[in-house]
Amino acid sequence: MPSENFKALVLRRPAERIEAAVETLTDGDLPAGDVLVRVHYSDVGYKDGLAITGAGHRQLVQSFPFVPGVDFAGVVELSDSVRFKPGDEVIVTGWGVGERHWGGYAKKARVKAEWLVPVPAGMTMRQAMTYGSAGLSAMLCVNALERHGVVAGSDILVTGATGGVGSVAVMLLHRLGYRVHGSTSRAEEEIYLRALGADEIVAAKDISELPAQPLLPERWTGAIDNVGGATLANVLASTAYGGAVAALGLVGGTDLQTTVLPFIKRGVALLGVDSEKCPNETRGAAWRRLVEILPEGLPDDVIEEIGLEALPARAEAIMRGKVRGRTLVAL
Ligand SMILES: NC(=O)c1ccc[n+]([C@@H]2O[C@H](COP(=O)([O-])OP(=O)(O)OC[C@H]3O[C@@H](n4cnc5c(N)ncnc54)[C@H](OP(=O)(O)O)[C@@H]3O)[C@@H](O)[C@H]2O)c1
Numbered sequence: 001m002p003s004e005n006f007k008a009l010v011l012r013r014p015a016e017r018i019e020a021a022v023e024t025l026t027d028g029d030l031p032a033g034d035v036l037v038r039v040h041y042s043d044v045g046y047k048d049g050l051a052i053t054g055a056g057h058r059q060l061v062q063s064f065p066f067v068p069g070v071d072f073a074g075v076v077e078l079s080d081s082v083r084f085k086p087g088d089e090v091i092v093t094g095w096g097v098g099e100r101h102w103g104g105y106a107k108k109a110r111v112k113a114e115w116l117v118p119v120p121a122g123m124t125m126r127q128a129m130t131y132g133s134a135g136l137s138a139m140l141c142v143n144a145l146e147r148h149g150v151v152a153g154s155d156i157l158v159t160g161a162t163g164g165v166g167s168v169a170v171m172l173l174h175r176l177g178y179r180v181h182g183s184t185s186r187a188e189e190e191i192y193l194r195a196l197g198a199d200e201i202v203a204a205k206d207i208s209e210l211p212a213q214p215l216l217p218e219r220w221t222g223a224i225d226n227v228g229g230a231t232l233a234n235v236l237a238s239t240a241y242g243g244a245v246a247a248l249g250l251v252g253g254t255d256l257q258t259t260v261l262p263f264i265k266r267g268v269a270l271l272g273v274d275s276e277k278c279p280n281e282t283r284g285a286a287w288r289r290l291v292e293i294l295p296e297g298l299p300d301d302v303i304e305e306i307g308l309e310a311l312p313a314r315a316e317a318i319m320r321g322k323v324r325g326r327t328l329v330a331l
Contacts (some may be wrong), residue, residue, distance in 0.1 A: 001078060003027040008106030009308050011052065011066045018054035020312045025067075030100050033110035034080040037090060041129035042072040042104035044314050044327035045164055045305075046251060051098060052315035060099055069329070070097055072104025072133040073125035081113030089119040091287070093133045094276030105308060107331050117280055120287045128296040130326050131290060134164030135298075137275040139286040141165075141224040141246035142172050144271045148244040150222040152177035157219070157235060159183045159207065160226030160251055161193055167302050167325045169224045170196045175293050181220060183207055183231075189324060195301065208252065210234045214261035224248070229253030236262040236270065244269040251321065256288070303328055 003026050010023040027036070050060045052067040061068065064213045076088040084090065095115040097103045102110075119128050145156070156173050160166045161182030173180045174197020182198035183206075184190075208231045210216060218240035225232050226249030236245055236258055247270060263267040275283065302325035306314055317323050 006107035007308055008067050009069070009311050011061055011064060011068060013064045018052070018059065020052050020315070022308050025106060026282070027108060030108060030110040033112050035084055035090075035113050035116060035145050036078040036108060036110050037072070037074040037092070038077050039072045039074040039104050039107055039109050039292075039331045040125045041074075041331065042069045042329040043129045043132035043134070044311065044318060044323070045070060045134050046134060046249070046318055047133070048098060049315045049318035052157070052312060053319050055319050057201075062100075064111060067102040067109075068098045068104050069096065069104030069106070070099065071129060072097075072109060073119060073128040074109070075125075076253075077108075079113065083113050084116060089125055090116040090323075091119055091125075091128050093136055093283070094114055094278070096276070105311060105329065114280070117284050117287060120284070120291050122291040122295060123287070123297070126328070127236070128174035128287070129328055130298045130303050131168060132164070132326065133275050133289060134326060135168040136173055136283060136286055137248050137273060138165050138168035138224070139290050140273050140275055140278065141169060142176065143249060143286060143289070144246045144273055145222045145244055148222075148269055148271060149242075150244055153179065155179045155181060155185060155219070156221065157181040157202070157223040158198075158226075159204070159223065159231055159235065160249060162186055162189045162197065162324050163226060163321075164323075164326045165224075165226050165249065167196055168298070170198050171199070171302075172290075172293055172300070185321065186324075192257075192301065192324065195299075204231070207231050207234050207238070212257070212261040213237060215265060225249060227252035229255055232256055233258040236268060237283055239265045239266065240270045244271055246271045248273040248275075297298075298326065302326055305330055
């Protein structure tokens with residue numbers, strides 16, 4: 001197949017500051033890998049915001065030039081792997097893509113076959129990227145809570161509820177019959193969250209600014225926490241006897257100052273969730289469960305579609321907590 005020119009968002013670091021610009025690349029610029037994918041869609045999650053802006057205690061991307069984009073869905077063009085053939089529709093999320101390996105903000109990507117999963121039956125490539133790592137992780141969190149024994153009808157809190165993970169988590173929990181408490185710093189998004197299925201809206205500061213106490217009144221049986229820091233500590237302290245908290249995010253900080261009391265007095269479990277290196281069988285099952293629970297996909301209200309040029313501004317916005325729902329990137 002002849003090499004072709006294509007557009008990509010490229011990060012460079014001429015000084016200490018990262019600069020992001022749309023450039024023209026060719027197949028020969030792509031890193032090594034055994035599968036060449038024509039990318040149709042990517043998305044923007046919090047980690048992409050970190051990669052593009054260089055924010056955080058340590059810049060996420062360390063080698064330049066670099067094409068970010070943690071997630072993408074596309075069609076296999078060339079494959080040296082027996083597992084995939086030209087024409088297969090595939091998804092890549094995590095595995096250091098968009099962080100240590102060139103990612104999905106380009107019309108083409110060359111990656112390792114072991115990072116790919118097929119687009120599940122009943123889902124389009126576009127729908128796959130409306131979920132991305134965020135939707136996959138929301139599904140993994142729900143699965144983790146269920147494995148712990150949290151049952152439909154219980155009260156479940158979702159923090160950072162208007163974000164990408166949060167929006168999908170609220171929808172999944174609602175569809176499965178849970179009573180969903182959405183915690184948000186944006187009171188003006190109450191109508192949005194209720195439309196997704198939130199039964200109760202909690203002001204984020206009413207959790208993060210609670211006086212730090214080892215145990216607080218029991219308010220929910222389970223929680224999905226995107227925020228970390230003081231929020232996670234107070235979520236644990238407010239979880240009912242025998243409940244569980246699935247922790248996956250750090251938008252409010254990486255520290256966790258808690259005591260053992262929620263664990264030893266109330267039997268509360270803290271369940272860590274990671275979608276980046278989660279085994280392919282687990283992620284494949286989670287992708288298929290997303291189709292089962294939400295066969296129609298996410299509503300338009302949750303999705304905003306942008307192109308490569310809009311990515312730097314979107315990355316700044318996500319770092320400021322100003323993005324609602326999921327951002328889809330059309331290549
Ligand atoms: N472990 C994993 O495998 C995994 C996978 C995907 C994502 N994540 C993590 O999950 C988190 C959410 O990701 P996302 O893509 O959904 O991000 P996102 O779309 O930016 O959503 C995060 C939400 O958190 C709230 N928020 C933002 N800044 C905050 C702050 N400083 N303090 C408290 N709340 C704040 C906002 O919701 P409100 O305005 O409603 O409060 C925001 O919409 C991130 O930390 C991301 O790194 C982890």
